[in-house]
Each structure stands twice: as structure tokens, then as C-alpha cells.
Amino acid sequence: MARAQRxxxxxxxxxxxxxxxxxxxxxxxxxxxxxxxxxxxQDSLGGPFIIIDITPNVIDQPAAYNDGKDPAGWSVLVACxxxxxxxxxxxxxxxxxxxxxxxxxxxxxxxDSYVAGCAKS
Numbered sequence: 357m358a359r360a361q362r363x364x365x366x367x368x369x370x371x372x373x374x375x376x377x378x379x380x381x382x383x384x385x386x387x388x389x390x391x392x393x394x395x396x397x398q399d400s401l402g403g404p405f406i407i408i409d410i411t412p413n414v415i416d417q418p419a420a421y422n423d424g425k426d427p428a429g430w431s432v433l434v435a436c437x438x439x440x441x442x443x444x445x446x447x448x449x450x451x452x453x454x455x456x457x458x459x460x461x462x463x464x465x466x467x468d469s470y471v472a473g474c475a476k477s
Contacts (some may be wrong), residue, residue: 362398364467365473372449373424377440379436384400384401386401386435386437387435387436388441389401389432389435390432390433390434390435390457390459390462390463391430391432391433391454391459391462391463392429392430392431392432393428393429393430393432393433393451394407394425394428394429394430394431394446394448395425395428395431396428397435397446398427401435401444402404403443403444404444405437405440405443405444405445405446406438406440406443406444406445406446406473407421407424408421408434408445408446408447408448408470408471409447409449410433410447410448410449410467410471411448411449411453412459413467413470414449414453414458414470415432415449415456415458416452416466417438420450428451429450429451430448430449430450431448431449431450431451431454431459432448432462432464433447433449433454433458433459433467433472434446434447434467434468434470434474435447435470436468436471436473437474437475438448438471438473438475439461439473439474439475439476441475443449445471445472445473445474446471447467447470447471454474463473464470468472
């Protein structure tokens with residue numbers, strides 16, 4: 357127990373030093389998370405999120421996003437900072453439908469127009 361407390365204390369000191377030095381851990385640019393699952397994206401970015409099911413536009417199937425149930429079951433095809441300046445907007449489809457071709461198209465920005473509310477770069 358004492359060793360765990362010392363390790364925890366050392367980790368806090370290192371984190372404080374990084375923050376003080378301006379090296380605080382930063383979130384990746386949202387666009388780098390295209391192709392990841394929603395759970396990974398939420399863990400990386402922290403939120404808050406507006407999540408839009410773009411399934412009807414991408415694979416011509418009905419939208420079925422389930423309000424956060426099973427985030428690992430959804431693939432992110434669009435990810436951007438919200439134009440409100442607070443949080444992120446992501447466009448998702450079921451992970452089972454996210455083929456290599458669809459992910460490649462998403463990384464090229466082919467589905468960006470299906471998601472409103474992204475900050476302009």
C-alpha cells in the first residue's frame with residue numbers, strides 16, 4: 357500500500373511538472389479519430405458531444421443510434437470541434453457497416469457535409 361501511494365505521489369509530481377512546463381497532455385485533433393469507434397473517440401476527446409447518426413446518408417439504412425448504449429459498436433466517420441466552441445460533433449454509423457472503403461472515404465472528408473455544427477477552420 358505504501359509503495360502504491362509513493363508511485364501515485366510520484367505520478368502527480370510528474371504530471372504537475374508537465375503542466376507547469378506547458379507540456380500538459382493534449383487531445384488529438386478530432387479529425388484524426390475518423391475510423392475509430394465512438395468509445396475511443398469519447399475517451400480521447402472527453403466531450404461534451406453532439407452525436408449524429410449518418411447511416412441513412414452513407415449506407416441507405418435507417419438511423420439507429422441508441423443514445424450512448426454500446427459506444428464501441430459505432431464507427432466515427434466525421435469528427436470536429438463544435439462551432440459553439442464547446443465540445444465536439446461526431447457523425448457515426450454502426451461499426452459492423454464501416455467497411456475499409458467507407459473509412460477511407462471518411463478520412464478523405466467525403467461525409468463531412470452530412471454533419472452540421474462543425475467549427476470552420
